[in-house]
Amino acid sequence: MHRLSRRLVLVCGLAVLGAAGTGCGFRWRGANLQLPFRTLRLQGAGAGGEVAQRLSAQLRASGVQVWTAPSPAAAADGVPVPDAVLDLSLDQREWVVVGTTAAGQVRELLLRYRVRFALRTPAGREWIEPTELQQERELSYAETVVLGKEAEEALLFDDMRAALVRQIMVRLAAVRP
DSSP: OHHHHHHHHHHHHHHHHHHHHHHTTOOOOOSOOOOSOSEEEEESTTTTSHHHHHHHHHHHHTTOEEEOSOOOSOGGGTOOOOSEEEEEEEEEEEEEEEEEOTTSOEEEEEEEEEEEEEEEOTTOOEEEEEEEEEEEEEEEOOGGGHHHHHHHHHHHHHHHHHHHHHHHHHHHHTOOO
16 A cells, blocks of 8 residues: 555656646757748858768658759749758868977867858748858867877767757747748
């Protein structure tokens, strides 16, 4: 009998927490965001970069058809026009030395990943004005463990790229045409 009452209290407590969480607008961060367009053309100097590749995969997972070909001349020719155009004008990695030893050897690096993008209609109406997003991570450096630090650097850049793609996806989902 005692066990049954404990379980009942636990179940009721979880139900109350669940109701309170949904009542305040909380929801789990999901991979599939509702985007206001079904087709998107990806273009710009950064369209061939690593962020663009990961972003294309996320967009396709959300049900968006992604085109990377040049802009169609006109819909009158029978060529379809996308619902939106995403211009990735910058996809850049940076390394900045922030600490050195007395002998001039690098001790600490600042890794930076920058992306600049804008979203518009094919007619040129701006939905998201040109926006630059940036992620930074610090990396201690030692010449005695170069291979390990290269692997750590690659993981940090991958983490920054994933964070930037998440931020772009959230901004794309927030667009209300």
